[in-house]
Amino acid sequence: xxxxxxxxxxxxxxxxxxxxxxxxxxxxxxxxxxxxxxxxxxxxxxxxxxxxxxxxxxxxxxxxxxxxxxxxxxxxxxxxxxxxxxxxxxxxxxxxxxxxxxxxxxxxxxxxxxxxxxxxxxxxxxxxxxxxxxxxxxxxxxxxxxxxxxxxxxxxxxxxxxxxxxxxxxxxxxxxxxxxxxxxxxxxxxxxxxxxxxxxxxxxxxxxxxxxxxxxxxxxxxxxxxxxxxxxxxxxxxxxxxxxxxxxxxxxxxxxxxxxxxxxxxxxxxxxxxxxxxxxxxxxxxxxxxxxxxxxxxxxxxxxxxxxxxxxxxxxxxxxxxxxxxxxxxxxxxxxxxxxxxxxxxxxxxxxxxxxxxxxxxxxxxxxxxxxxxxxxxxxxxxxxxxxxxxxxxxxxxxxxxxxxxxxxxxxxxxxxxxxxxxxxxxxxxxxxxxxxxxxxxxxxxxxxxxxxxxxxxxxxxxxxxxxxxxxxxxxxxxxxxxxxxxxxxxxxxxxxxxxxxxxxxxxxxxxxxxxxxxxx
Numbered sequence: 001x002x003x004x005x006x007x008x009x010x011x012x013x014x015x016x017x018x019x020x021x022x023x024x025x026x027x028x029x030x031x032x033x034x035x036x037x038x039x040x041x042x043x044x045x046x047x048x049x050x051x052x053x054x055x056x057x058x059x060x061x062x063x064x065x066x067x068x069x070x071x072x073x074x075x076x077x078x079x080x081x082x083x084x085x086x087x088x089x090x091x092x093x094x095x096x097x098x099x100x101x102x103x104x105x106x107x108x109x110x111x112x113x114x115x116x117x118x119x120x121x122x123x124x125x126x127x128x129x130x131x132x133x134x135x136x137x138x139x140x141x142x143x144x145x146x147x148x149x150x151x152x153x154x155x156x157x158x159x160x161x162x163x164x165x166x167x168x169x170x171x172x173x174x175x176x177x178x179x180x181x182x183x184x185x186x187x188x189x190x191x192x193x194x195x196x197x198x199x200x201x202x203x204x205x206x207x208x209x210x211x212x213x214x215x216x217x218x219x220x221x222x223x224x225x226x227x228x229x230x231x232x233x234x235x236x237x238x239x240x241x242x243x244x245x246x247x248x249x250x251x252x253x254x255x256x257x258x259x260x261x262x263x264x265x266x267x268x269x270x271x272x273x274x275x276x277x278x279x280x281x282x283x284x285x286x287x288x289x290x291x292x293x294x295x296x297x298x299x300x301x302x303x304x305x306x307x308x309x310x311x312x313x314x315x316x317x318x319x320x321x322x323x324x325x326x327x328x329x330x331x332x333x334x335x336x337x338x339x340x341x342x343x344x345x346x347x348x349x350x351x352x353x354x355x356x357x358x359x360x361x362x363x364x365x366x367x368x369x370x371x372x373x374x375x376x377x378x379x380x381x382x383x384x385x386x387x388x389x390x391x392x393x394x395x396x397x398x399x400x401x402x403x404x405x406x407x408x409x410x411x412x413x414x415x416x417x418x419x420x421x422x423x424x425x426x427x428x429x430x431x432x433x434x435x436x437x438x439x440x441x442x443x444x445x446x447x448x449x450x451x452x453x454x455x456x457x458x459x460x461x462x463x464x465x466x467x468x469x470x471x472x473x474x475x476x477x478x479x480x481x482x483x484x485x486x487x488x489x490x491x492x493x494x495x496x497x498x499x500x501x502x503x504x505x506x507x508x509x510x511x512x513x514x515x516x517x518x519x520x521x
Contacts, residue, residue, distance in 0.1 A: 023211040027223045028512050029237035030368055031216055031397050033116075035188045036171035037156035037179075038109050041117040041443075042401070043261075043417075046154075047511035048214060051196050053156035053179035056083055056102070057149055061257070061507045061516075063421035065149045068204075069097060069157055069180060073149055076138070081148045085135045088203045091159050092184045099137035103129045104160035110439075112168065116405045117443050121429055122151040122419075124439025125461075143462045146469065150420030182207050182515055191398070192216055196514070212514040218367040218396075227252065227497055234504060236512040237370055238495040240314035246497050253520070257506035259494040260328060261417040262320050262426065263369055265362075265379075265487040267296060267410070270447035274410040276361035280389060289358050290410060296484040297338070298348035302386045303379055304340040309490055312374050316495060320488035322477050323416075323426045329466070330423035330473030335481055337488065345386045357387025364413030365401070366394035370492055376413050404445055412445060415492075417509060423473050427457050431485040448485045 030044035037049040058068040070083040089097040106129045110120040125145045130138040139148055159178065166176035177185045182204055183196035196212045215232065217223040220239040224246070226232045238246060238254065247254050267290045268274040274288045289295040305319035321337035324330055349357060362380055366373040373394040380390035395403075404412060418425045433449040434441030440454075453476055460472035480486075494510040503520040507513075 022209055023213075024209045024234070024514060024517065025213040025215060025232045026234045026236075026512060026514060026517070027215045027217040027226050027232040028235070029216075029218055029220065029223055031191060031218060032194070032214075033190065033398060033401075034168055034172055035174075035177050035185065035194065036112065036168040037158060038105075038112045038119045039115055039168045039171075040401075041115075041119050041121075043510060046156075046419075047513060048194055049156055049179075050181065050511065050513060051183040051194075051212065051214075051515075052177055052181045052185055053158060054089070054181050055153050055155055055157060056085075057153040059153045059419065059421075059509065061505055063150075063153075063260070063418070063509060065153045068153075070152070073152075078144050079141045081139045081141075081145075082132075083137050083139070083152070085137065086203055087135060089180050090201060090203075091162065091180050092178045092199060093162075094201075095159060095161055096134070097157070097159070097180050098134040099131040100134070101157060101159045102137045103131055104163060105155065105157050108158065108163055109155070114168075116401050117429075118439075119155060120436075121425070121439045121442055122155040124437075125151065144464050145461065146464045146466075147420055147422065147424055147461065150422065150424075154419035183212060186211075207515065208518060209514055214512075214514075224497075227499070230499065233502060234496060234498045234512070234517055236494075236496050236510070238497045240316040240370060240495070243314065243316060243495060251500050252497050253500055253502070254495065254497050255504045255506045256316075256493055256495045257508050258318075258325065259417065259492040259510055260324055260421075260508050261369075261415050261492050261494075261510060262323055262325075263317075263372075263375065263413070263415045263489045263492060264320070265299075265489065266412050266414050266430075266445040267299075267484075267487065268407075268447055269485070270449070271410075275408065276363075276391075276410045278359045280357050280359055280387070282359065285358065288410070289352065289354055292352045293484060294348040294352040295354065296487065298345040298352070298386065299383065299388065300338045300484060300487045301341045301345040301348070302382050302388070303338070303487070303489065304382055305337050305490060306340065308375060308378055312371050312378050313490065313492075316370070316493040317490040318493075320490045322481055322488055323423045324418060325491045328418070328423075329421060329470055330477065332474040332477045332481075335477065342382075342386050349386060349388075354387075357389065359389040359391070360411060361391045361393055361409075362411055362413070363393050363395075363400065363404075363409040365397040368397040368400070369413070369415045372413060375489070407445070407447065409445070414445060416443070419509065422469075423477065424457075424461060427453075427473075427476060427480070428461075431480055432457060446486055448483070450479065450483060450485070453479045453483075453485070 032044040170176040186195040319337040432440040463469040
């Protein structure tokens with residue numbers, strides 16, 4: 001105990017001087033897969049790469065765009081946005097950041113091979129990148145695009161000098177991992193840790209940490225134990241069952257914010273021969289029951305969302321019936337989560353021609369979302385009560401996402417938030433009809449396609465006035481939820497814990513950033 005007190009005191013003394021050589025270790029629960037900022041659009045990757053690579057705009061803690069590499073931005077006509085770049089932004093090797101690097105980034109993003117989830121959804125609306133001069137770049141779109149500033153806060157910028165010809169392996173090795181961000185890369189070990197050192201030439205505010213180590217500790221108990229032992233100073237994804245205990249620990253402090261991530265089930269809407277779905281006796285079914293909206297509604301009605309929130313999530317979530325939570329642009333107040341009604345679920349199954357039920361396998365990760373493996377186990381038990389015999393297969397996210405991207409599953413647990421503060425991202429990525437040329441449906445694991453939904457979304461994304469755009473988002477949400485394009489479950493609460501004497505500013509996008517960790521006031 002005396003040693004712990006001395007360590008804490010030494011840390012606080014070091015933090016008293018902004019330029020002090022203070023080091024911090026952060027443990028995260030979500031597996032990061034790459035340091036290539038354009039390889040895999042996954043929150044743990046985005047958070048990790050944000051230490052090294054800036055965006056034109058940065059999202060604040062409520063996802064509002066703020067100045068970053070661009071010091072100002074504005075539309076100059078109906079289809080052109082102009083960004084003025086800050087003069088003091090330089091790459092870690094001293095190379096100035098210019099409009100040509102923006103142009104290179106737009107070329108690179110859609111060309112990254114084998115991307116499990118591409119960043120191209122942020123670049124596809126832009127038809128032309130115009131380099132006016134080194135500090136001025138214009139983004140021209142085919143139609144009015146009000147979300148360009150929001151999209152630019154999700155797109156990491158890389159340099160032509162460092163990225164031309166560079167592969168994902170070159171970024172992971174560090175050879176190409178040269179950005180303009182607050183930290184330089186020291187080393188990166190996929191699936192283990194990344195080590196950064198402070199970039200004292202960064203254009204932004206001075207950072208208190210001379211060295212930052214981000215460790216992956218996927219096991220909840222091990223991650224919390226590391227914090228309690230003082231081996232790490234900050235953790236994310238505090239186990240929901242331990243929040244009350246951690247809050248009472250005088251050595252620790254808890255920080256939380258409502259999250260925008262929707263935990264949901266993606267179901268195969270397209271294939272009759274969908275894998276992992278059979279008759280109750282294991283024989284092949286002529287037509288997949290998941291294609292029938294009555295079956296999808298039955299599965300939804302069989303889920304006790306309030307029970308999952310209470311018993312599995314320990315109250316640290318809110319039941320969901322749509323993409324985004326209350327208070328976020330596009331939320332439809334008239335849509336409520338399906339009530340738990342197993343009797344109605346059985347009636348719907350019988351109406352759909354499955355009075356004796358059927359059998360399926362529910363897939364999901366066991367180390368990505370809060371209590372993910374427990375959630376799918378709970379759902380399997382609920383479905384069994386309406387005659388749907390459910391086998392559960394949970395696996396590490398590194399395996400799960402690769403198989404998911406190959407459409408190997410029929411029904412699976414996933415999660416998605418928004419990087420823009422609007423539902424353009426979940427709508428465009430998760431359920432829009434797949435269209436590579438337009439950057440739509442890149443993560444459509446439901447294989448869902450509805451031209452009515454697509455048309456409403458198109459209108460929303462071309463509507464400049466927010467009230468009218470929000471009305472269209474709500475209309476699109478009603479179309480999708482009538483179809484049960486996905487089955488929403490709940491919205492997470494994002495929870496961090498730090499050693500006493502430190503303060504973390506919680507984010508609703510759940511990113512864990514060293515830039516948000518400071519000495520407590």
